[in-house]
Amino acid sequence: MTDTFALKPADAPTREVREPRIRLSGVADDREMMRAAAELTRDLQKPKQWLYWTDCLVSAAIGYAALVGAVLAPNVGWALLAGVVSILALYRATLFIHEITHVKHSLLPGFRTGWNVLVGMPMMLPSFMYEGIHAIHHSRTRYGTAEDPEYLPLAHMKPSTLPIFLLVSVLMPVGLLIRFGILTPLSLIFPKLRRVVVAKYSGLQINPGYERKAPTGEFRRQWAFQETICSIWAIGVIALVATGILPLKAFAIYMGVISGVAVINQVRTLVAHLWENEGEPLTVTAQFLDSVNVPPPSFLPYLWAPVGLRYHALHHLLPSLPYHSLTQAHYRLTEALGLESTYHKASYPTLSGLMARLANNTMKPRDGR
Structure with a gap:
């Protein structure tokens, strides 16, 4: 892990979860908090190239090695253990897709291409599925609206929405295999299908509209x-399974x-916002x-x-801050702002x-709904 784990005396108490819904409409901007966030993090803006590459490559290497270990394991117990390690490591490697959408590519030369080849392709999650989509989610005027591809008012929806939300992630690898192994080549032949594929099946989004x-x-x-x-990659996987070269x-x-990576990420998504x-x-x-x-x-x-996503509220306050700087930024703001500050209300x-x-x-x- 790259985040600092040491505790500091200035840590603010976190909030109880039994509080009523927050009335968001009409909330004015806390200029003091926003000014402090900008001023106290000016020296934390530059991404560390060596850390991005090392963290991502080591995570991916552990994930793939554990995946092979799960396939070759002598019994179910060892296979499950290796599978869990693979899921957690590849989950971490996959989440660098989030960093790719925020950090200027000129500050991380080659990282987007390298990540797509080493992680995006084998996981069938290329960065174009997130780039552009995620920027809208951070838009000052479109966050939380019907135009936000990454937002649904889940707190106001039916209880059955949550298990359905998780079930979709379980089936995600099947959907990705169909998307890239079948729909992509077919859409190159049929223009109408291509328009549908681009519009509805080319983004990591939760807003079906x-x-x-x-x-x-x-x-x-x-x-x-x-x-x-x-x-x-997807066509190759389908062909190898169909011909028996890749065992079932x-x-x-x-x-x-x-699927495990997708489920953990979907659970994280459920608690990334209220x-x-x-x-x-x-x-x-x-x-x-x-x-x-x-x-x-x-x-x-x-x-x-x-990859810094435990500080998701802080990330929305400072979206360009590299993941490895978020812990230090959090401690600086915790120490600088009083316990009554708006900043502590998001913890x-x-x-x-x-x-x-x-x-x-x-x-x-x-x-009445």
Whole structure:
């Protein structure tokens, strides 16, 4: 792990999860907090190239080695253990897709291409599926609205929404195999299908109403390259299984690992925000309050929210800050701002508490809905 785990006396208490929904509409921007965040982190903005490459490569190497270990394991127990290690390591490696969308590529030369070849292609999650999509989620005027591809008012939806939300992630590797192994080559032959594939099946989004526009310029070339290598990979996997070269056991473990990565990420997504906005444009501070930090001393976020994502609210406040700088930024803001500051209102103690809060909110009356 790259985040600092040491505790400091200035750590602020985290919030209880039984609090009522936050009234986000009309929340004014906390200028003092925003100014402190900008001033106290000026020296933390530059990404460390060596750390990005080392962290990603080591995580991927451990993940693939454990995947092979799961396939070759002599019994179910060892296979399960290796599978869990593979899921956690490849989950961490995969989450660098989030960094790719925020850090200037000129500051990390070659990283986007390297990540796509080493991680994006084997996991069938090329970065074009997130680039452009995620930027909208950080838009000052579109966060939490119907135009946000990464937002649904889950706290105001039916309780059945949450298990369905998780079930989708279980089936994600099957969907990706179909997307790149079947729909991609077919869409090159049928223009109408291509328009549908681009609009509805080319983004890591949770808003079913969002439709993506066709790429242009340099991003179009990146998209074409990434989609091509993923399509070749997916077609190759299908062909190897169909011809018996790749045993069904190995294929099932491979798909199971991708499914495991998707499930953990979907659980993390459920607690990345409070999901309490009902479609209105929000101020930066309101967006911050609808987002979540799970700071130390809790240890488990190092596993389910790695690569800085345990500080998701802080990330929405400072989206360009590299993942390895978020811990230091959090401590600086914790020490600089009083306990009554808005900053501390976005910190929560545990994943289970956040899940309970979300589940409880879905069971509240919804004004006749």
